[in-house]
Amino acid sequence: MVSRQCVVVAGGRGAQWNCPEAAGPFGPGAGQVTSILQIGANGQVASELRRQLAASGVAHQVLARPELDMAEPASVERAIDAAEPFDILINCAAYTAVDRAEEEEELARAVNALSVEAAARACKRRGAAMIHISTDYVFDGEKDGAYTEDDPVAPIGAYGRTKLEGEQRLADVLERFAIVRTAWVYSHHGNNFVKTMLRVGRERDALRVVDDQHGCPTQAGDIARMLVAVAGQMDKPGAGGIYHYCGAGETSWCGFAREIFEQTAGWAFAAPHVEAIETKDYPTPARRPKNSVLSTSKIEQQFAIEPRDWRDALAETLQELARNEDASHHA
Numbered sequence: 314m315v316s317r318q319c320v321v322v323a324g325g326r327g328a329q330w331n332c333p334e335a336a337g338p339f340g341p342g343a344g345q346v347t348s349i350l351q352i353g354a355n356g357q358v359a360s361e362l363r364r365q366l367a368a369s370g371v372a373h374q375v376l377a378r379p380e381l382d383m384a385e386p387a388s389v390e391r392a393i394d395a396a397e398p399f400d401i402l403i404n405c406a407a408y409t410a411v412d413r414a415e416e417e418e419e420l421a422r423a424v425n426a427l428s429v430e431a432a433a434r435a436c437k438r439r440g441a442a443m444i445h446i447s448t449d450y451v452f453d454g455e456k457d458g459a460y461t462e463d464d465p466v467a468p469i470g471a472y473g474r475t476k477l478e479g480e481q482r483l484a485d486v487l488e489r490f491a492i493v494r495t496a497w498v499y500s501h502h503g504n505n506f507v508k509t510m511l512r513v514g515r516e517r518d519a520l521r522v523v524d525d526q527h528g529c530p531t532q533a534g535d536i537a538r539m540l541v542a543v544a545g546q547m548d549k550p551g552a553g554g555i556y557h558y559c560g561a562g563e564t565s566w567c568g569f570a571r572e573i574f575e576q577t578a579g580w581a582f583a584a585p586h587v588e589a590i591e592t593k594d595y596p597t598p599a600r601r602p603k604n605s606v607l608s609t610s611k612i613e614q615q616f617a618i619e620p621r622d623w624r625d626a627l628a629e630t631l632q633e634l635a636r637n638e639d640a641s642h643h644a
């Protein structure tokens with residue numbers, strides 16, 4: 314059995330951090346331990362980060378609604394100003410409803426851009442660094458091949474526009490920051506494509522899923538481990554700036570759906586037929602990039618982070634979902 318114990322050795326400004334639970338597939342993440350202030354509590358990534366940091370023993374505070382409401386940037390500054398001392402702020406909160414953002418762009422902008430700037434200002438006052446999560450939807454999807462951090466951004470929807478503005482406002486205010494763009498996030502809790510497919514797959518014999526949008530499914534638990542690894546290395550020379558992180562390998566939403574049903578073949582429902590369709594046959598309020606595959610070379614090289622195959626991570630999440638279902642049936 315793998316030991317889940319975290320070793321924290323005090324010394325110097327912080328302490329050496331060696332935590333298998335937090336490091337997971339990247340191998341043990343060692344670095345200057347920091348005191349972390351996390352924004353967002355119950356989202357997919359926020360929940361995983363909370364769990365992993367609690368297990369690590371690192372000093373850790375969480376700010377979330379109602380004391381911090383990102384719809385009101387002033388409340389973000391107030392809450393961070395009042396927080397206990399911290400070295401790194403990790404922002405896991407965002408407005409993530411891609412279709413609804415088309416109608417609520419001002420709210421999405423307050424949460425994803427203005428409040429990110431507010432958090433950056435508060436970090437600056439506290440002398441802290443900030444790690445922020447952004448999205449593949451900052452790209453227009455027209456590139457042939459994986460997007461690198463140097464590729465031009467050109468969002469095609471309101472969500473992507475507000476996330477891009479958040480990146481830019483943060484970079485304008487703060488010197489010590491890391492923005493990590495990720496993609497197609499799923500987890501055993503929260504709202505995501507995996508859970509949607511399992512829900513509708515149980516209700517119907519056939520599903521129609523777009524096969525001409527390509528990307529990289531990414532497990533929220535892996536993102537949390539990546540964030541911890543980056544946080545532990547923010548003092549490294551050259552650390553900071555924009556990074557891409559996602560599961561290894563690429564697929565389409567249709568390929569993702571088919572893999573979900575292949576891996577749940579033994580479950581107590583008949584897998585639906587998954588029909589591959591084109592985007593034009595699945596109209597949605599927001600446009601989505603055709604290609605949002607991200608190159609992860611930079612984060613791999615700089616922080617020794619190795620993304621795992623998206624299918625392996627999916628298998629783990631499906632096991633977690635099955636365990637939760639079992640538990641709820643026996644409760």
Ligand SMILES: NC(=O)C1=CN([C@@H]2O[C@H](COP(=O)(O)OP(=O)(O)OC[C@H]3O[C@@H](n4cnc5c(N)ncnc54)[C@H](OP(=O)(O)O)[C@@H]3O)[C@@H](O)[C@H]2O)C=CC1
Nearest residue numbers: 353354355356357358382383384406407409495496497498
């Ligand atoms: N989901 C995805 O597919 C992708 C997500 N991302 C990015 O990853 C990050 C994490 O996303 P994910 O975990 O999926 O997000 P979720 O939608 O699961 O959770 C959103 C989080 O934001 C918090 N939040 C939303 N509105 C407010 C508000 N007004 N005030 C305070 N907190 C608020 C929620 O608060 P509460 O804790 O109170 O519920 C929750 O913690 C985000 O930056 C997102 O843009 C990037 C690519 C893909």
Ligand SMILES: Cc1cn([C@H]2C[C@H](O)[C@@H](COP(=O)(O)OP(=O)(O)O[C@H]3O[C@@H](C)C(=O)[C@@H](O)[C@H]3O)O2)c(=O)[nH]c1=O
Nearest residue numbers: 409411448449496497498506509521522523566595601
């Ligand atoms: C439910 C369903 C969706 N689809 C399509 C619609 C869309 O093109 C694609 C994905 O739909 P969703 O609405 O689940 O995913 P979406 O909300 O677009 O996911 C995005 O969320 C934000 C937060 C991000 O940052 C992105 O990286 C990305 O993960 O699948 C089908 O083709 N058939 C279906 O039955």
